[in-house]
Amino acid sequence: MESGRLGGSGPAEPGPRLRGLRGTDQAVWASSLSEAEAGAGCFALAVAAVLPAGGSGERMGVPTPKQFCPILERPLISYTLQALERVCWIKDIVVAVTGENMEAMKGIIQRYQHKRISLVEAGVTRHRSIFNGLKALAEDQPNSRLSKPEVVIIHDAVRPFVEEDVLLKVVTAAQEYGCSDHDLEFGTECLHLALKYCHIKAKLVEGSPDLWKVTYKRDLYAAESIIKERISQQICVVMDTKDEHVGCRLEETLKNELNHMKKVTSGRDLQQIILEQCYSFVCVNVMTSDFEETHKLLNMLEESNISILYPVVVISVHFLDYKSVPFGQKMENLMHIREFAKEMKKRNILLYGLLIYYPQDEQKLKESLKQGATIIAALIKERNSGLIGQLLVA
Numbered sequence: 133m134e135s136g137r138l139g140g141s142g143p144a145e146p147g148p149r150l151r152g153l154r155g156t157d158q159a160v161w162a163s164s165l166s167e168a169e170a171g172a173g174c175f176a177l178a179v180a181a182v183l184p185a186g187g188s189g190e191r192m193g194v195p196t197p198k199q200f201c202p203i204l205e206r207p208l209i210s211y212t213l214q215a216l217e218r219v220c221w222i223k224d225i226v227v228a229v230t231g232e233n234m235e236a237m238k239g240i241i242q243r244y245q246h247k248r249i250s251l252v253e254a255g256v257t258r259h260r261s262i263f264n265g266l267k268a269l270a271e272d273q274p275n276s277r278l279s280k281p282e283v284v285i286i287h288d289a290v291r292p293f294v295e296e297d298v299l300l301k302v303v304t305a306a307q308e309y310g311c312s313d314h315d316l317e318f319g320t321e322c323l324h325l326a327l328k329y330c331h332i333k334a335k336l337v338e339g340s341p342d343l344w345k346v347t348y349k350r351d352l353y354a355a356e357s358i359i360k361e362r363i364s365q366q367i368c369v370v371m372d373t374k375d376e377h378v379g380c381r382l383e384e385t386l387k388n389e390l391n392h393m394k395k396v397t398s399g400r401d402l403q404q405i406i407l408e409q410c411y412s413f414v415c416v417n418v419m420t421s422d423f424e425e426t427h428k429l430l431n432m433l434e435e436s437n438i439s440i441l442y443p444v445v446v447i448s449v450h451f452l453d454y455k456s457v458p459f460g461q462k463m464e465n466l467m468h469i470r471e472f473a474k475e476m477k478k479r480n481i482l483l484y485g486l487l488i489y490y491p492q493d494e495q496k497l498k499e500s501l502k503q504g505a506t507i508i509a510a511l512i513k514e515r516n517s518g519l520i521g522q523l524l525v526a
């Protein structure tokens with residue numbers, strides 16, 4: 133990631149930044165403005181970002197350019213856009229894509245509801261793609277909603293894990309410095325271009341280890357693991373009773389398997405947890421032999437739309453107490469999970485069933501609960517869509 137100033141009052145070596153950029157014939161396509169307007173007040177400096185996304189990803193060795201390769205069924209570039217979008221002080225995000233991928237890119241923006249995005253045509257090299265993005269920002273074009281920013285962040289579309297603090301450091305450094313011979317000596321080729329054409333000496337800012345670029349196929353697997361780990365951090369246990377019950381013991385056992393667990397019982401708390409973007413739910417149905425509580429939860433999740441961005445895991449937990457309900461009847465009730473799961477999959481909600489044996493013998497009960505907790509942890513961590521609708525038995 134690099135950043136550069138676009139005009140405005142800058143520090144040392146003002147140089148003819150972007151001098152030579154004349155009128156642009158780039159068609160600029162833009163998505164909704166609403167969040168840009170909302171975010172405009174966050175940061176006094178006018179900041180925009182350019183994302184080069186016009187490569188073919190030869191080293192990945194697959195026909196689809198890597199920026200469009202799916203990770204948990206969502207294209208890689210959508211994660212990068214999400215990372216930049218949540219930074220409210222980035223006013224505009226200009227993405228450079230090839231003509232043949234333009235429509236696909238518009239589809240991604242629409243489907244994942246990205247905001248503040250403008251599209252320009254990519255060039256034959258990364259630098260040319262960046263240049264096209266800068267041109268769209270540098271000129272006041274008729275019918276363009278883009279305005280000239282003071283600082284532009286250049287960020288590869290294939291680096292999905294960029295954090296706000298590093299972006300802020302880069303932007304602040306772009307404002308503050310402008311002169312560093314060491315960085316110029318040991319920096320990347322982009323810094324040389326900035327010097328050669330704009331007479332700007334850049335400052336290198338240390339990034340986080342997560343800033344790596346998806347280049348080879350193995351990087352896609354690594355990115356998927358990181359995303360899975362992140363969305364599995366918060367787990368919400370929903371119970372249909374506030375009374376002390378075996379469900380509470382399951383929750384205790386789960387604490388040994390999983391961290392950061394939040395338990396809720398009332399509808400109101402649950403709404404809040406969903407709003408806070410929790411993507412993993414364990415729904416314990418104690419009082420009824422069917423899916424009453426699970427249904428309530430699924431309805432809330434559907435209404436919230438949180439599964440647009442990530443697959444949400446819901447594990448519907450039931451207890452098998454031979455004394456109260458015969459095994460055959462219990463199974464018949466629970467087999468409906470297959471139909472529910474199929475429906476939910478269309479909404480990116482992964483529904484699994486778990487039947488925990490509830491014997492009188494304390495030692496056996498402990499073992500069942502431990503086994504149940506292990507299955508729950510695995511389902512949450514793996515998010516395996518092949519196992520949806522299965523009724524696992526602990």
Ligand SMILES: Nc1ccn([C@@H]2O[C@H](COP(=O)(O)OP(=O)(O)OP(=O)(O)O)[C@@H](O)[C@H]2O)c(=O)n1
Nearest residue numbers: 184185186187188189190191256257258261289
């Ligand atoms: N003509 C180009 C070439 C590259 N890029 C973008 O620049 C970023 C970093 O480049 P790189 O990792 O080299 O991507 P590719 O060129 O696609 O990969 P490869 O070199 O393996 O073909 C990527 O987001 C890529 O899409 C671009 O916008 N326009």
Ligand SMILES: O=P(O)(O)OC[C@@H](O)[C@@H](O)[C@@H](O)CO
Nearest residue numbers: 133288320321322323345347
């Ligand atoms: O082709 P490579 O994968 O070695 O590197 C591409 C990088 O130069 C490019 O992504 C910029 O981030 C660096 O300025």
